[in-house]
Amino acid sequence: MALRLEGATLGYRGGPVVHAVDLELPAGGFVGLIGPNASGKSTLLKAMSRVLQPLQGRATLDGEDLWRLPSMAVARRVAAVAQGLPPTFPLLAQELVLMGRLPHLRRFQGEGPRDLAVVRRALTLTGTLPLADRSLAELSGGERQRLSIARALAQEPKYLLLDEPTAHLDINYKVELLDLLRRLNRAENLAVLVILHDLNLAALYCDQLVLLRDGRVHVRGSPEAVLLSSHLQEVYGSHTVISRHPIRGVPQVTLVPGRDEEPVVPSRGDGRRVHLVGGGGSAAWLLEALALAGFVVTAGALNRGDSDWVLARSLGLEVVEAAPFSAVGDPERARALELMRAADWVVLADVAVGRGNLPNLEAVRDAMQAGGRVIVVEATPWPRRDFTGGAAAPIYAAIREGAAAVVTDDRAVLERLAATTRESGR
Amino acid sequence: MTSGRRADDHLARRARRWRLVLAVLAAALLAACLLGLGSGAVTVPVGEVARILLSRVPRWGALAGEDWPASHEVIVVVVRAPRVVLAAAVGATLGIAGAAFQGLLGNPMADPYVIGASSGAALGATLAMTAGGILAISLVPAAFLGALAAVTAVYLLAREGGRVPQLTLLLAGVAVGSFLAAIVSGLILLSQRDVRPVIFWLMGGFSGRGWSHVLTAAPYLGLGTLVVLAMARELNALLLGEESARQLGVDTERAKLILILGASLGTAAAVAVSGIIGFVGLVVPHLTRLWAGSDHRILLPASALAGATLLVLADLVARTALPPLELPVGVVTSLLGGPFFLFLLRRARGGLS
Numbered sequence: 198m199a200l201r202l203e204g205a206t207l208g209y210r211g212g213p214v215v216h217a218v219d220l221e222l223p224a225g226g227f228v229g230l231i232g233p234n235a236s237g238k239s240t241l242l243k244a245m246s247r248v249l250q251p252l253q254g255r256a257t258l259d260g261e262d263l264w265r266l267p268s269m270a271v272a273r274r275v276a277a278v279a280q281g282l283p284p285t286f287p288l289l290a291q292e293l294v295l296m297g298r299l300p301h302l303r304r305f306q307g308e309g310p311r312d313l314a315v316v317r318r319a320l321t322l323t324g325t326l327p328l329a330d331r332s333l334a335e336l337s338g339g340e341r342q343r344l345s346i347a348r349a350l351a352q353e354p355k356y357l358l359l360d361e362p363t364a365h366l367d368i369n370y371k372v373e374l375l376d377l378l379r380r381l382n383r384a385e386n387l388a389v390l391v392i393l394h395d396l397n398l399a400a401l402y403c404d405q406l407v408l409l410r411d412g413r414v415h416v417r418g419s420p421e422a423v424l425l426s427s428h429l430q431e432v433y434g435s436h437t438v439i440s441r442h443p444i445r446g447v448p449q450v451t452l453v454p455g456r457d458e459e460p461v462v463p464s465r466g467d468g469r470r471v472h473l474v475g476g477g478g479s480a481a482w483l484l485e486a487l488a489l490a491g492f493v494v495t496a497g498a499l500n501r502g503d504s505d506w507v508l509a510r511s512l513g514l515e516v517v518e519a520a521p522f523s524a525v526g527d528p529e530r531a532r533a534l535e536l537m538r539a540a541d542w543v544v545l546a547d548v549a550v551g552r553g554n555l556p557n558l559e560a561v562r563d564a565m566q567a568g569g570r571v572i573v574v575e576a577t578p579w580p581r582r583d584f585t586g587g588a589a590a591p592i593y594a595a596i597r598e599g600a601a602a603v604v605t606d607d608r609a610v611l612e613r614l615a616a617t618t619r620e621s622g623r
Numbered sequence: 624m625t626s627g628r629r630a631d632d633h634l635a636r637r638a639r640r641w642r643l644v645l646a647v648l649a650a651a652l653l654a655a656c657l658l659g660l661g662s663g664a665v666t667v668p669v670g671e672v673a674r675i676l677l678s679r680v681p682r683w684g685a686l687a688g689e690d691w692p693a694s695h696e697v698i699v700v701v702v703r704a705p706r707v708v709l710a711a712a713v714g715a716t717l718g719i720a721g722a723a724f725q726g727l728l729g730n731p732m733a734d735p736y737v738i739g740a741s742s743g744a745a746l747g748a749t750l751a752m753t754a755g756g757i758l759a760i761s762l763v764p765a766a767f768l769g770a771l772a773a774v775t776a777v778y779l780l781a782r783e784g785g786r787v788p789q790l791t792l793l794l795a796g797v798a799v800g801s802f803l804a805a806i807v808s809g810l811i812l813l814s815q816r817d818v819r820p821v822i823f824w825l826m827g828g829f830s831g832r833g834w835s836h837v838l839t840a841a842p843y844l845g846l847g848t849l850v851v852l853a854m855a856r857e858l859n860a861l862l863l864g865e866e867s868a869r870q871l872g873v874d875t876e877r878a879k880l881i882l883i884l885g886a887s888l889g890t891a892a893a894v895a896v897s898g899i900i901g902f903v904g905l906v907v908p909h910l911t912r913l914w915a916g917s918d919h920r921i922l923l924p925a926s927a928l929a930g931a932t933l934l935v936l937a938d939l940v941a942r943t944a945l946p947p948l949e950l951p952v953g954v955v956t957s958l959l960g961g962p963f964f965l966f967l968l969r970r971a972r973g974g975l976s
Contacts, residue, residue, distance in 0.1 A: 210783060243866070246869075247870070248866055248870060267872075268869070268872045268874050271872060272870065273872070275870075276870065277867075277870040279866045279867050282864065282867075283729060283863070283864040285729060285862050285864075285917075286725075286726075286731065286917040287912070287916075287917055288862060288917050291633055292916075292917070296862075296863065296871065299856055299860055299872065299873075300872040304853065304856065308634065329633070
């Protein structure tokens with residue numbers, strides 16, 4: 198049981214805008230359609246609501262061809278909320294919602310008590326009951342949007358399709374509306390397909406996301422599988438960081454603005470490997486800058502939950518993990534050393550060192566003694582970063598002694614790496 | 624519970640309101656008809672008009688008595704009745720066709736002539752009167768064919784890939800209308816014949832119309848009106864835009880075709896039998912909507928009744944304003960309708976702000 202497009206090619210007079218797309222809204226499902234402007238989202242929704250007939254492929258409703266079913270029969274099972282209402286003749290809010298009963302009534306049949314009960318419920322659910330006797334012309338865009346949704350609910354559909362239902366709404370109504378849709382989805386098995394621009398809302402509410410690009414499905418699956426920086430880079434061309442919602446744990450997208458400074462590494466990292474040793478945010482700037490510049494960045498060991506750990510994970514980097522608030526153990530130290538030896542460069546960030554992360558420092562020393570090239574960032578004088586009671590001092594001194602460079606800020610690391618690209622190549 | 628009562632209230636109130644609207648408009652039409660039948664060069668009292676009519680009703684006729692001059696009966700039944708009936712039928716058709724086109728095109732400035740019906744009819748009639756030979760058929764069928772041909776042309780021109788978008792239809796109607804109107808002007812200018820009948824016909828009126836005209840036009844006027852009335856719920860859905868209407872299960876392309884056919888048929892018949900009578904199809908649905916609301920289930924019948932009333936009264940004014948001269952009804956409706964419409968527009972805007 199599903200509302201489905203099978204190999205649907207869709208278009209208008211100018212030619213196809215959606216190419217051989219399979220899309221399924223299973224009964225009781227909650228699917229989010231995301232993608233940039235003009236990627237074909239609204240066109241797909243029109244095809245599923247029997248407005249636009251596929252040029253190729255087909256649309257089916259519970260296994261039957263959508264275009265062989267009577268349109269009224271489809272409208273009793275599939276309701277859609279388009280973007281906005283056209284400016285029109287004066288209509289009362291209640292009259293708009295009553296129109297949802299149209300597919301349930303015969304040509305000359307008036308509305309009965311049951312129709313009224315359904316309308317009343319739709320008004321109540323969408324919080325629009327107090328608006329019932331008002332004229333649409335005097336209501337705000339958000340109020341009209343909620344009334345349009347009430348109208349769709351009055352159709353008593355099994356499948357509900359919404360084109361950017363949150364577009365004109367304040368944040369409280371956005372959340373209220375999506376809460377309502379999910380409540381109906383869970384409690385009454387109403388299948389919901391919703392076009393959303395807001396990726397974070399999509400991740401919070403949808404079971405499944407379909408990411409579109411140029412009229413094709415770029416990727417689909419759970420929010421965790423779809424909302425990856427790499428996918429968003431490919432589709433939107435935007436640099437993003439994916440983190441976890443602090444309460445729900447679903448992925449959340451944070452936009453990273455372009456840098457104001459001139460890029461210090463004009464050439465790309467060419468896939469050269471850099472291992473970063475940081476923690477507590479000391480490596481944050483470098484993690485991102487190096488990853489952006491095209492280096493293969495590894496990091497660690499870092500405690501799970503540490504801010505550098507969160508960032509490295511968000512960037513999709515390989516990280517050596519230690520348990521939260523615990524000392525770096527031998528296995529982690531060995532693994533970090535392995536990554537350092539595989540790297541072209543090891544960068545020791547301006548990190549504070551205590552007993553817990555002292556093994557990281559030892560690993561850097563070992564890597565250097567084995568021939569590794571190390572850059573030390575020393576923005577803060579060492580004594581103020583030493584929390585080992587002096588135990589780390591000789592190790593740090595040895596590293597500093599043998600390092601290829603000691604710099605005083607993060608940007609210098611990039612400059613240094615860029616310079617070596619030109620001098621020595623790989 | 625309060626919410627329940629509120630919604631039930633709404634329906635009950637609406638039903639009461641709709642009944643009131645229809646009752647008041649029907650009474651107004653009846654009064655206008657009695658007035659129209661009684662007034663003119665010879666005044667027949669309204670009571671007498673009512674009894675003359677009653678005498679024609681089978682079985683009840685005896686109740687009327689027979690104490691009026693025979694000439695009055697002739698004036699009422701033979702001279703005035705067909706005019707009044709025709710005016711009412713044409714007014715009802717123009718009113719309902721106007722409501723249909725406004726709803727169909729989602730445009731408050733649409734009227735029955737917007738998609739070329741009037742200019743097509745004018746061209747047909749002008750050809751019939753100015754050309755000789757095979758084209759010299761009688762005026763009414765020529766106007767009718769002209770109107771249908773123009774509407775068909777507009778409809779076909781507005782088609783885009785099997786669809787007829789509202790805006791394209793409106794623009795094609797305006798373009799074709801101007802084009803045909805130019806041809807009509809050219810024909811009149813170049814004609815060697817007496818073109819005054821054409822010009823008088825173009826101004827619209829019921830002068831000299833008899834029962835034969837009524838019988839000729841009635842089937843088309845009636846059919847057009849009934850077709851539009853039956854499409855009330857499709858028109859309601861179209862208020863939400865074509866996409867939403869389709870999502871409510873309305874086959875909008877079929878609905879538009881049926882509505883255009885029905886409304887154009889009625890309009891073509893109205894133009895053919897009475898010339899071009901402006902403003903009725905534009906003003907009547909507006910006025911009716913202000914009072915009865917936008918739901919086409921009440922708007923359509925109410926517009927028909929209001930249009931009928933208005934045109935019966937306009938014809939009355941046309942016959943009696945400047946005796947013995949008879950004004951074209953189209954002149955009366957435009958002279959009175961234009962300013963009144965502007966007054967309403969301004970008042971409505973003032974009320975909103």
